[in-house]
Amino acid sequence: MDEPALKMITQPDAATNPPAHEVIYRRLRDQILFGEIAPGQALTIQGLADRLSAGMTPVREAIRRLTAEGALVFQGNRRVCVPELTAENISEIIYARQWLESHLGLRATERATPAALTRLTEIDRAVDRAILAGDLRSYLQGNHAFHAMIYDLADAPILAEMAERLWLRFGPSLRVVIGRIGTQNLPDKHKDMLECMRTGDSEGAARAMREDMLQGMEQIRDMLDLSERDN
């Protein structure tokens, strides 16, 4: 009597699957992570709702998540904005990442499959291409993807989440730094890292991860020292 096939015909909305607040969260998160929203810039819920052409309820939920993750902070009583890092903040982040990156790098090396190494090598090549092309956005995305994949390989979800969350804090500043000094002469310990992973040298991989992190963080710290001296 009724057509059961009708449902499949009238259902091209498989793309609607992820809820709106999730989509908005992801978009805002990426925009913060890759520095498209400048540190210190104020955001309003209604402004975001208009800009992303969404209702304000999903925007509110996305903002709650991001403030809980430290990617946004309450400014005064009513507004939120991307926080501006201080030199002390960077020292804390360096201290935490020292432990996190080296440990995750070590575990990832112990667990890496050949397929994973192939994929990591591909990502690193994309990073190289972005550096040569001076493509800032692609560099930042690729660099993050490289570390994120290592976190994933490490099979330590809690530590990986802690590491990911720190990216949200220094990401905006990283963008400013790289945008200032250009994508040339960037530190890249990724080659060392890959070589250690291929040979199973987990201690060396931990050292490479730590050094790669340190070089990037030192650049941010130098910039912050300069701008704080200006005041």
Add this chain to the structure above:
Amino acid sequence: MDEPALKMITQPDAATNPPAHEVIYRRLRDQILFGEIAPGQALTIQGLADRLSAGMTPVREAIRRLTAEGALVFQGNRRVCVPELTAENISEIIYARQWLESHLGLRATERATPAALTRLTEIDRAVDRAILAGDLRSYLQGNHAFHAMIYDLADAPILAEMAERLWLRFGPSLRVVIGRIGTQNLPDKHKDMLECMRTGDSEGAARAMREDMLQGMEQIRDMLDLSERDN
């Protein structure tokens, strides 16, 4: 001419100041932190809205924050629940807390004022009273307050937030452990910690914090090993 006192009379709503989603977040957070919501127990948004006699929007926002903090996880597609820890999870938490607690303890010792030491001693006495009385809830609250005050003294907001967030993960399990073995013969390195802080022995304070953490975590690990062996 006009009565300025009138304002105070017509304004008994000073308690309305914190927004509802903030209040709900805090209540839920405490209930999770002190194990009043059992690990694995499913929660629904509407159920919570009824139980806390609130609208569902503030409840939704509170749940977003708590899931972002790892205090809740999505269960399937529809429900959220307090996560159950695995033995691997505990190992990760131990690794992270090893350097977090010791570093925060060291910094707190360097910055502690006499007034702060007095307050810490008071908190520790309250913990002792709770242990003697077998008052589980007061013990958990006091123990947390002791560590939270040290985090606060350390003046390292990012690291302190990381440490606080880990409490949300092992808090529910801690409640189960202590509820099982009783509040007697609990580890208490708080006395060592206070003595080191008084004498300015920051290295010793770091060691005391680490050992206090380790003793508590080992108890949780032992329980998890047992229950996983049961399966």
Add this chain to the structure above:
DNA sequence: CTCTGGAAAATTTGATCATATTCTTGGCGG
């Protein structure tokens, strides 16, 4: 005759929006 398995309907739950209410803030007038 009873038990089990599956399908469909109904109820419960979640997501989003529109709207009202409250609170902050900035400007204007005394």
Add this chain to the structure above:
DNA sequence: CCGCCAAGAATATGATCAAATTTTCCAGAG
């Protein structure tokens, strides 16, 4: 210079739609 008023933004409620789970009912097999 202070206080009041207005505009705008955020919070919170209720309604509405969509989705999922549960329950119920029926059929077939033991």
